[in-house]
Amino acid sequence: MGEETERFAGNFTQQEPIPEEGIERAVEIMRSGRLHRYNLVGEEEGEVSALEREFAAYMGMDYCLAVASGGYALACALRAVGVQPGDRVLTNAFTLAPVPGAIASVGAVPVFVGVTEGLVIDLDDLEAKSDMADVLMLSHMRGHICDMDRLKVICGVNGIRIIEDCAHTMGARWRGRLSGSDGLVGCFSTQTYKHMNSGEGGLLVTNDAEVAAKAVMLSGSYMLYGRHGAAPGAEVFEAIKYDTPNVSGRMDHLRAAILRPQLKAMPAKCAEWNARYARVEAGLKGTPGLTLVKRPEEEDYVASSFQFLLLDWSDEAIADVIARCLARGVELKWFGGAEPAGFTSRYDSWRYVQAERMPASDRVLRGILDMRLPLTFSLEDCDTLARIIRAEVGAVFQRA
Numbered sequence: 001m002g003e004e005t006e007r008f009a010g011n012f013t014q015q016e017p018i019p020e021e022g023i024e025r026a027v028e029i030m031r032s033g034r035l036h037r038y039n040l041v042g043e044e045e046g047e048v049s050a051l052e053r054e055f056a057a058y059m060g061m062d063y064c065l066a067v068a069s070g071g072y073a074l075a076c077a078l079r080a081v082g083v084q085p086g087d088r089v090l091t092n093a094f095t096l097a098p099v100p101g102a103i104a105s106v107g108a109v110p111v112f113v114g115v116t117e118g119l120v121i122d123l124d125d126l127e128a129k130s131d132m133a134d135v136l137m138l139s140h141m142r143g144h145i146c147d148m149d150r151l152k153v154i155c156g157v158n159g160i161r162i163i164e165d166c167a168h169t170m171g172a173r174w175r176g177r178l179s180g181s182d183g184l185v186g187c188f189s190t191q192t193y194k195h196m197n198s199g200e201g202g203l204l205v206t207n208d209a210e211v212a213a214k215a216v217m218l219s220g221s222y223m224l225y226g227r228h229g230a231a232p233g234a235e236v237f238e239a240i241k242y243d244t245p246n247v248s249g250r251m252d253h254l255r256a257a258i259l260r261p262q263l264k265a266m267p268a269k270c271a272e273w274n275a276r277y278a279r280v281e282a283g284l285k286g287t288p289g290l291t292l293v294k295r296p297e298e299e300d301y302v303a304s305s306f307q308f309l310l311l312d313w314s315d316e317a318i319a320d321v322i323a324r325c326l327a328r329g330v331e332l333k334w335f336g337g338a339e340p341a342g343f344t345s346r347y348d349s350w351r352y353v354q355a356e357r358m359p360a361s362d363r364v365l366r367g368i369l370d371m372r373l374p375l376t377f378s379l380e381d382c383d384t385l386a387r388i389i390r391a392e393v394g395a396v397f398q399r400a
């Protein structure tokens with residue numbers, strides 16, 4: 001086969017299998033019939049509490065709560081920090097629908113902050129909007145981390161509390177600090193396409209005892225909070241337990257059992273993702289018309305997906321690149337597409353929010369192309385992906 005007809009045969013939605021240890025434990029739990037997190041025998045810890053304890057230790061944080069999904073963790077964090085209906089919450093214009101959705105779910109109003117060519121929150125825009133809200137739901141979208149030092153100064157000066165959406169930054173760091181440990185609350189997803197896979201699931205971490213206790217009560221602990229693996233002492237619960245509603249959204253033992261071995265393997269997996277990212281990046285370097293995303297020195301990313309920009313290209317030319325790549329087996333997602341499709345959508349497609357236009361951000365969003373890099377792809381697969389994208393971007397660019 002000539003190079004111009006090379007096709008990619010990998011499957012972009014194929015994740016690795018669950019580790020055998022997790023499968024065996026899950027089968028044992030199913031045989032026992034005890035799946036609910038509080039369905040324990042005697043003083044047994046249970047898988048969910050064990051996962052909370054282990055994830056808190058991994059993060060170096062005091063408290064951890066396992067919940068039903070990443071989106072649930074975000075909404076739970078908003079409630080736990082006291083966001084009320086009608087309150088405004090700052091958040092990224094470039095993010096995934098469950099982020100503004102979590103804000104809307106508590107009756108609050110998202111205020112979008114722009115995106116830079118580095119695909120992170122525009123800190124100048126954040127500064128300009130810093131008097132509009134006292135909570136920022138910061139989404140480290142697709143694993144890109146903004147200057148967390150400057151962000152913390154802006155938020156500190158303006159009394160803005162930070163809830164971090166770390167759906168794509170589990171294991172990543174800014175200047176050595178784990179993503180999710182800089183804000184008041186860090187929220188993670190363990191949905192299939194994230195860094196650990198339990199089908200659905202979420203984790204929330206904080207060092208604030210009152211926020212942690214409220215989150216535990218909110219998640220549906222009834223009065224069984226004493227059975228948690230990484231929760232504050234009973235006296236903290238005494239102060240809030242009558243006033244905190246049960247907004248049921250617990251994790252179960254099955255999910256926790258398959259996550260625990262994945263947590264142990266996480267650092268090694270992060271390195272595997274980054275090796276794949278580096279191969280795609282090297283293969284695309286210098287492609288005319290294609291802008292690679294510059295990653296800051298201070299950022300230790302975990303690149304489970306790859307983004308590049310076709311800045312100032314026409315919609316037709318971008319659509320053509322996507323179609324040509326797809327014909328050769330390469331699935332690119334376009335965040336700038338006018339209609340929301342699959343998992344992607346733009347801030348103006350969330351019509352329940354009155355959003356003002358952000359022309360500089362619109363220019364970036366229109367040009368963002370995104371590709372998953374599951375660990376079932378080999379390094380050679382990544383070379384192939386880069387070759388195909390390079391050829392098709394080149395063909396369309398030359399013609400234009």
Ligand SMILES: *Cc1c(COP(=O)(O)O)cnc(C)c1O
Nearest residue numbers: 069070071096098165167189191
């Ligand atoms: C997946 C995702 C979420 C939500 O996680 P779920 O577990 O699917 O609810 C939140 N933010 C971002 C950026 C995500 O990609």
